[in-house]
Amino acid sequence: MSERGPRERMVFSAAQLIRRDGVASTGMREVAAHAEAPRGSLQHYFPGGKEQLVNEAVGWAGRYAGNRVARFLAALPEPTPGGLFAEMVRQWTDEYERVGFGGGCPVAAATVDCAESTASTREAAAAAFAAWTGPVARALADMGVPEERTADLATLMISTLEGALLIARAEQDVRALTTAARELAPLLDAAARTR
Template sequence: MSADTRAPRERMVYAAAQHLRRAGVGGTGLRQVVVDADAPRGSLQHYFPGGKDQLVAEALDWSGTWAAARVEEHVSRMRRPTPSRLFKAVVGDWAADLEAREFARGCPVAAAVVDCADTNETVRHAAETALETWRRPITDALVAMGRPRRRAESLSTLMLCALEGAILLSRAGRDTAPLRLVARELAPVLDA
C-alpha cells in the first residue's frame, strides 16, 4: 500500500490518479505529481513520451482496473449476493473514503470527463474505457445473480450513474447522505 513498494513508473501513475481526484485535470501539475510520487522529473519524458495526455490516460486506466478488482472482491466475499447488496458495498466504499479524506477526493473519471470531454479526445476515450472496465464485473455479477444479460447491462449503468452523481452531491455538501440515499432508494429497482 505504501508508495515506496511500487516501481517508480507505477508510483507516478498512482500519484497522477490521486491528484486528478483532488483537483481535476487542469489542476494537476506534472511537477507536483512527480514530487508526490517521489520520482525523478526526468523520468516523465522517459516513461511517458506522450506527455500529460498519456499520464492522465494511464491514471484513468489504472483507476478503472482498480475499481473493477474492488467490485470482484465484494462479489466474492458475499455469501448471498444480490444486486442491491453489491451496490451498497460499492457505495459504502465511497462513503468511507470520502469521510476519511474529508471529501477531498472524488472520482478520477468524473474529473477527466468534466475537464476534457470536449478538449482532449485521448483523455475522453480513456475515461470511457475506464468506465467500461469498471462496469463489466458489475454486469457479470448481476448475470451470475440470474439477471438476463441485457437487463444486467442496464442495471450496472444505472448503478454507476447514481453513484457518480451521489459522489458529486456528497462532495458539494460535505455530507455522505446522497450516497446512502441512492443505495436505499435504488435497492427495490435493482432487486426487482
C-alpha cells in the same frame, strides 16, 4: 501498499491528484513530487507528455474499480444486486467519513476537464467506464438478472453512484450516497427475482 517502480507510482499519484484537484490543476512537477520520483523520469516514461500520463491514470482507475467488484462480491454473505451496490457505495462513505471529502472519481474529473479538449482522454474515460461496467454486469448475471438487462442496470448503478458522489462532495455529506443505495436497492433486487 506494495512498493512499485517509479513509473507505476507516478500513474498512481496522478490519479490521486486528479481526483482531488481535477486534471488542469494538477501539474506534472506535482505528480513527480507526490510520487517521490525524479522529475527527469517524466519525459522518459511518458514521452507522450501529460496527455499520456492522464490517460494511463484514468485507465488505471477503471481497472481498479473493475477489480474491486470481485472483492465486494466475496464480502457479501449472499450476493444480491442491492447488496453489491450498497458495498460499492460504502467504499465511498467509508473514505469520506475517514479522511474527508477531498477526492472524487478520477474518471469523472477527466471527463469533465478533457471531454471536449482532448479526444484521447475522453476515449480513455469511456474505456474506464466500460472496464467498470463489465464486471458489474457479469456479477448481476451471476445473481440471476436476465442477460438483456445486466448492462443497463450496471450503467444505472454507476450513473447513480457517480452523481451521488458529486453531490456528496459538494455538500460534504454522505447523505446523497446513502440515499442512492437505499432507494436503488429494491429496484435492483427485483430485477434478480424475475428469472
